[in-house]
Amino acid sequence: MNQPIIQAENVGKIFPGGGGGLWRPAPPDVRAVDGVSFEMTRGETLAVVGESGCGKSTLGRLLLRLIEPSSGRVLIEGTDITTLSGAEMRQMRRKVQMVFQDPYGSLSPRRTIAQLIAEPLQVFGLVKNRRQMRERVAELLTQVGLPPSVMDRNPRQFSGGQRQRIGIARALSVDPSFIVADEPVSALDVSIQAQIINLMQDLQQEKQFSFLFIAHDLAVVRHIAHRVAVMYLGQVMEIGTKRQIYEVPQHPYTQALLSAAPEARLDRPYRRIVLKGDVPSPTAVPEGCSFHTRCPLAQGICRVERPPLAQVAPGQMAACHFAAPNSLGVAAAGPSLDKSNSPRARA
Amino acid sequence: MSAPLLNVQGLCVEFGPKAAPIRVINDVNLRVDPGEAVGIVGESGSGKSITSLSILRLVPEPPSRIAAGSITFEGRDLLAMPKSQLRHMRGRDIAMIFQEPMSSLNPVMTVEAQIGEAIMLHERMSRAERRARVIQLLRLVGIPDPESRLKAYPHQFSGGMRQRVMIAIAVACNPKLLIADEPTTALDVTIQAQVLDLMKDVREKLNTAILLISHDLGVIAEVCERVLVMYAGHVVEDADIRSLFENPKHPYTRGLLRAVPSLTDERSRLYQIPGSVPQAGSIKQGCPFYARCDLRQNICAQTMPAMSRHSSSHQAACWVTQNLSEVRSA
Amino acid sequence: MATIEQDFAPPEPGLSQRLRRVFFGRTATVIATITVALFIFVAAFAPWLAPYDPMAQSFISINKPPSWEHWLGTDQFGRDVLSRMIWGSRNSLIFGFLSPVLAALIGGTLGVLSGYFGGILDRIVTRLVDMLLSFPELLLAILVAAALGGGFWNVVAVLTVAFTPGFARVARATTLSVKQEPYIESAIAAGVRTPVIILRHVVPNIMAPIVVLMTLWAASSIRLEATLSFLGIGTQPPAPSWGNIIREGLANIFATSWPIIAGGLAITIVVLAISIIGDQVRDELDPEIN
Known part of the structure; x- marks a missing residue:
């Protein structure tokens, strides 16, 4: 087995609520991410899914140390990045890159496409002169399916999907071993989403980077992920291979x-x-x-004791006292299950 | 065939100066029968929202204007109607809910006051009656313990709850038609499921017709029987939902259905429609999908095809599939 | 990798084209631009344009109305008013542009740094700015002049200090919002150094309001120079500036009113023209509009 590229060990983030004033009580702390652990190997895509506020975006930023973790460690190729100095961390960024959700906001508006894509290259001194830079940018643009002739244009002139291609080219420019993509297709039109998903899938197969794909859409994830982690309120509820999560989900939240x-x-x-x-x-x-406040299976114990994330099948872990394959009966016969519009169960 | 509740014929909406208008809606026909649930699906710039806003003449004039067409509601011409009369119909006969449940509610008014206001505009009743009606509405939209929530302000509700309040306001006067523009786009999936269920529920209980606008065919499939597919200001396909899913006739619809990832399908690659979504009004001639279509022929670049009927409940605007089905039926 | 069929928006106007739009967009702006350019031209070539020495006194032609020899007449010392106006435009205009530019540099830097880094620096800067803003700039100028004496550089320094907090505040507020933009995070994630992020990604995106503020302050700066000179603490006589032309003219108003009219009109026209250009710059540079 390969050495893991990314190891998250008990990573947590608490955003302090800030000091209370003279007249109002201190706002409560926000527990955004709570004790998340996993590993990723080379060339693997792990999708993190969950609803808004579940901490999936914060987790992605913790892994890149764009946010300082409150607890736990993050190891990239064996190096603990949480203890690196600012300068060391900057060097580390050559190996880890990010693709952002907002194709409109994530490209600096007053720069040209070439400047944007070449910025990481210049930071790490990977291009020596202007000619080399333009050659590399042209190559990257071709890789993401854009004609190199557009490199002197402004991001404003591109559609959402085209901008996301530019964002991907920028992330790829330094040939990183780990890429975090935070909801990269959720802001795009439906007919454009497929283009970007296919593009990322192709590039990942070709370049074999480890890929953390953050999404709220389970259908999108099914296409791109090898493994899936389901988050709820800062914790991983279930993690397993794509097949396990979609065919034998064990946590009630996954099933819901x-x-x-x-x-x-x-x-x-x-x-x-x-x-x-x-x-x-x-x-x-x-x-x-x-999850007990919304769980159809909740019992007394669920209200008092937090279930640990425990192995329920080889490679599959779930944090539920009553974890069992398909415990809510949503997927009784596997994914191709009920063809008829079955009577709805109300929880 | 019963009389339609809402009948939109040949609607064209233009933006910009009269001398060089940008046509964002082009010859849209839309019919909603009493109690029927119809969906409009389309991507950004397809004109689906403008279409829905035009019905109540809510498109801002200027810069935009309804350039042609007719809109009738229960036989009355909405376009010819004076604004005062139209205002009277808004809320009472036709109600709307929008995507942003936060900004559509007034942050400094209690929920009771806001729902009460909607009732007051169209119905005369005593304060006590009105309160009872508000409680009844809140219960209808599934807000737990409605009596205690009367004095709550919008910020005290979550996104899903706010959308429920919006629906309560919308159905306060038992409208005959509820227009919902992306009502669940801002919500999480589990909350979206709740709101969609609620809409179906309200429809069943009040026999309200629904016009649901969404970019998500899955959402429309949950609620509607019939769906219009819009692309670049044109309706390109109009079909009952089963027929649309089983046998889509327009290449755009086909592409869309194949491009949308599915929870169950194991394809390793998604079908992709090439190119970008055209900007509103940028296509002046021929079929708007021509540049991205894999079935295109020369004629498509010249002339926009008319809607052709494939079955009693299925029509599409495509030169190629129209000829194919003619060949097959011949 | 299959390249897909592309359709791109038409190319955007470049910077030069946009600048051209700023200055030649509307008739009013065209006139304003030409006016300001004319005044700058006059100030720059004062020695060649002025028909007389602005200081030369002549007792035989005192308080003369306009004539072919003296287009704007003469003052109580027999000095040519037109020549004094032309030379005076130097002081007034340099003054009008120098303080805003210096203040934009100092205030902008402070504001960007405090907005970007926050923390204790931000607190100190914010307090300082609040404190300075609570003084009316005119009062501040009078105070300093009283303590250090008048004179060109003292007044420039005073007004720079008075204008700085406005720039600091605007720069800080816009930096705070730009800092929230995803492209800043994108630059951090790409490994870009902080100073580079500030210079390359923050500063260009906060320039629009700063430039607008500069045009606003340029107008008030010319006005303030006149006021201070009028009060006798700006440009020191006998050196001419529009402000002290008015001041001396006022003392002599019953003999001749031409110096006051000339000085007042010049100030009004320049201030108005700069304000019109400022409005156009704001409309053009505002990122919300584009």
Whole structure:
């Protein structure tokens, strides 16, 4: 087995609520990410899915130390990046790059495409002169499916999908071994999403970087991930291979997410379960299992004791006292299960 | 065939100066029967939102204007109607909900006051009656313990709850048509499922017709029986949902259905529609999908095809598939 | 890798084209631009343009109305008013542009640094700015002049100090919002050094409001120079400036009103023209509009 490229060990982040004033109480701390551990090998795509506020974007930034972790360690190719100095961390950034969600905001508006793509190259002195720089930019543009002739234009002139290609070219420019993509297609039109997903998939197969793909859309994830981690209120609820998560989900939350995703087809692949209530605020994570307030299977123990993330099958871990394959019965016969519009179970 | 509730014929909407207008909606026909749920699906710039706003004449004039077409609601011409009369219909006969549940609610008014205001505009009743009605509405939209939430302000609700309040306001006067423009786009999947269920529920209980605008065919499939596919200001396909999924006739719809990733399918690569979504009004001649179409022929670049009927409930605007089905039926 | 069919938006206007739009966009701006250019030309070539020595007194022609020899007449010492106006435009204009530029440099730097880094630096800068803003700039100028004496450089220094907090505040506020933009995080993630991020990604994106503020202050600066000179603490007589032309003219108003009219008109026209250009710059550079 390869040496892991990325190791997250018990990574956590608490955003302090800030000092209270004279007249108001201190706002509560936000527990954004809480004790997350996993490993990724070379050429692997791990998707992190969850609803808004689950801490998936914060986790991505912790792994790149764009946010300082409050606890835990992050190892990149064996080096603990949480203890690196500023200068050392900057050198490390040659190995780790990021693709952002917002194709409109993430490209500096007053720079040309060539300047944007070449910026990481120049930071690390990978191009010696202007000619070399332009050659490399042209090569990168071709790789992401854009004609090199556009390199002197402004980001404003590009559509969302084209800008996301530019963002990908920028991340790829230094040939990193790890890329974090934070919801890279969620801001794009449906017909453009497929282009970008395919592009990232192709590039990953070709370059074999480890790829952390953050998303809220389980259908998108199914296409691109090798493994999937499901997060809820800062914690990993379930992690496993794509097959395990989609066919034998063991955590009730995973199952609820699968069943809630709208599908553009007539026969629902998963029996429909509608969860009660809202996601609790990350400033007030419930005691015990954080999912118990919405869980159809919750028992007394769930309210008091938080279940650890434990192995439930080889390569699959779930944080549930009652973890069992398909415990809510959403996927009774595997993914091609009920062809008929089955009666809806209400939780 | 029953009389349509809403009938939009040949609607064209233009932006910009009259001398050089940008046509963002082109010859849109849309019919909603009483109690029916119809979806409009399209990407950014497809004109789906402008279409829905035009119905209540909510498109800002200027810079935009309705250049041609007719919109009738229960036989009455909405375009010819004076603004005062139209205002009277908004909320009472036709209600709207929008994508942003936060900005659509007034942050300094209680929930009771906001729902009460909607009732007051169209119905005369005592304060106590009104309160009872508000509680009943809140219960209808699934807000737990409505009595205690009357005095709450919008910021005290979560996104999903706010959208429920918006729906309560929308259905306060039992409208005959509810227009929902991307009502769940800002919400999480588990909350989206709740809101979609609620819309189906409201429709069942109040027999309200629904016009649901979304970029997500999956969302529309949850709620609607019929769907219009819009592209670059044109309706390119109009079909009942089953027929659309089983046998899409327009190459854009086909591409879209194949490009959308699915929870279950194991394809290693997604089908991709090449190119970019055209900007509104940028295509002046021929089929707007021509540049991205894999079935295109010469005629497509010249002339926009008319809608051709493939079955009683299925029509599409495509030269190629129209001829194919003619060949097959011959 | 298959290249897909592309359709791109038409190329955007370049910087030179946009600058041209700033200055020649509307008729009013064209006139304003020409006016300011004319005044600058006159100030620059004062020695060649002025028909007389602005200091030369002549007792035989005192308080003369306009004539072919003296287009704007003469003052109570028999000095040619037109020549004094032309030479005076140097002091007034240099003054008008120097303080805003210096203040933009100092205030902008302080504001960007405090906005970007926050923390204790931000607190100190914010307090300092609040403190300075609570003094009216005119009062501040009078105070300093009283303590150090008048004179060109003292007044420039005073007004620079008075204008600095405005720039610091605007620079800080825009930096705070630019810092939230994803492209800043993108630059950090790419490994770019902090000073480079500030110079390359922050500064160009906060320039628009700074430039607009500069044009606003340029107008008030010319006005303030006149005021201070009028009060006798700006440019020291007998050196001419528009302000002390008015001041001396006022003492002599019953003999001849031409110095006051000339000085007042010049100030009004320049201030108005600069303000019009400032508005156009704001419309053109505002990133929200583009």
